[in-house]
Amino acid sequence: MAKKKAKYVCQSCGYVSPGWIGKCPECNSWSSFVEEIQVDAATTAIGKRIAKAKPVSLKDVKGLETERTPTGMPELDQVLGGGLVKGSVLLVGGEPGIGKSTIMLQCAGILSRDRLKVLYVSGEESAAQLRLRSDRLGVSENEIDILSTNSLEDVLQACEEEKPDYIILDSIQTIASDDLNSAAGTVGQVKHVTYRLVELAKSRGITVMIVGQVTKDGYIAGPKVLEHLVDTVLYFEGDYSRGVRILRSVKNRFGPTNEVGLFEMTDKGLLELSSYSFVDDRADNSAGRVFVPVMEGTRAFLIEVQALVAPTFYQFPKRNCMGFDLNRLNMLLAVLEKKGGVNLAGSDIYINVAGGMKITETSADLAICAAIVSSFRDRPIDPHSTFIGEVGLTGVIRPVSNMGSRLSESYKMGIRKYYLPEKVEFDKTIEIGLSINVSKFLDMF
Incomplete structure (x- = not known):
C-alpha cells in the first residue's frame, strides 16, 4: 500500500x-x-507497467440504459430528467435558508418509504436538531439512518457497515479528511472529499446527494472542479417574501439542462407549485402591469412584469431592475426614445419581475417596453393580453423560439389577445394583435 x-x-x-x-x-x-x-x-512498485487503454470504435460501443428512481416529487423528477440515476453524484447549492436541507430530508423520507436504505450525513446539525426538522416535515417515523459527523472516514466506515443505497451529505464544506491537515471547507479538503465520494458512488453504485454552501456572489463555495466532478448540479433560488422557490438544473449528464421546478416553502416543508403562482390578481388593472410567457428549459411560464416610471428632479435619473438585465433595459429605453419618440430622460424607471423569477431571454423585450409606456402615460393594459417579441436596435420586433408553447400556456392562463411580430405561425382560433415595430406599437396608447 x-x-x-x-x-x-x-x-x-x-x-x-x-x-x-x-x-x-x-x-x-x-x-x-x-x-x-x-x-x-x-513505496510504490518499481518497474511494474500498467496496461494502457486501447481505442475502440464508437459504433461497437453498446449504449447504457440509465436506471432511474423517482423521488416522489414530480417537480424534482422533471429537473432531474425523470429521477435519480444509480451511482450518480448530485450537487445542490443555494443561499442559506432557501430549502436545501429541507428538500433533501423530504427526499430521504420518500425514498425510505420505498424500502430503500438512506444514510443522511449532517455536518451542521446534530441528530436532535434533525429530529425536530423531521417531526415538522412528517418523516420522523421513516427508516432513515442519521450520522452527525465532520469526518470523511466516519462516512466511509458507515458505508461499509450499513451499505446504503443513497447518501445525503449536508454539507460538503463541513466534512474533512484525516489525510489532510487543513480545516474543513478549504479548497484542498473540498476537492479531496469530493474525489472520494465520486469514487465511492461509481465503484459501489451508491447515489450520492451533496449539499453545497454558496458564496456572497451566489456561486457554490470551493473550487470549480467541484461542479465538474459531479454528474448533476442544481441551484435553489427564489423570493423569500412569498416563499416561492425555483430549483434550476445547470448541469445534468443524464438529462436535459436548464429545467426548473417550482416549490413553495411552508411550515410542512416544500410543496410543488404550478405556473399559476406567478400570476397575481387580474382585477388590479393598474398601469405598468404586463403578462408575458417566458421559457425555462422546456416549460413555459406566464409571469408578470411591472414597471414604474416617475419624474425625477435629479440630474441623473435612476434605472433599477429586479429579475431583468440592466444593460438590456438601457438598450430598450434608447430604442423607445429614438424610434418611438418617448422622452424618458427625466424619469426614474424601475422594473420588477414578480414572483422572484429572472428573465434571461429576449422574448420579454416587447413586454418590458409595453410596461414602461403604460406607466409613463398612466394608461393600464388589458390584463387578458400579452406581448411577445424581441426588440431590435432598429425598432423592429423580431420573432422568438417556442412560440407554440408560449401561446398554449398563455391561452390556458386566460390570455385572449396577443401582440406578436409579423410572420409568426399561430392558432387561427386565437385572436391575435400584430405589432410590426415600436412606432406602430405605441399607437395603441
Missing part, C-alpha cells in the same frame, strides 16, 4: 512546497498554496 502524505501546491504557477507558506517564491503570489495528497513514489 502506497504511503500518502500531504504537499502544498501553488495554484498560480504549480510550485510544490513541503509546508504551507504565505508567498510563493516562484511567482510571488500570496495565499495561493493548496494542500493536496501526494503518494510516496519510493
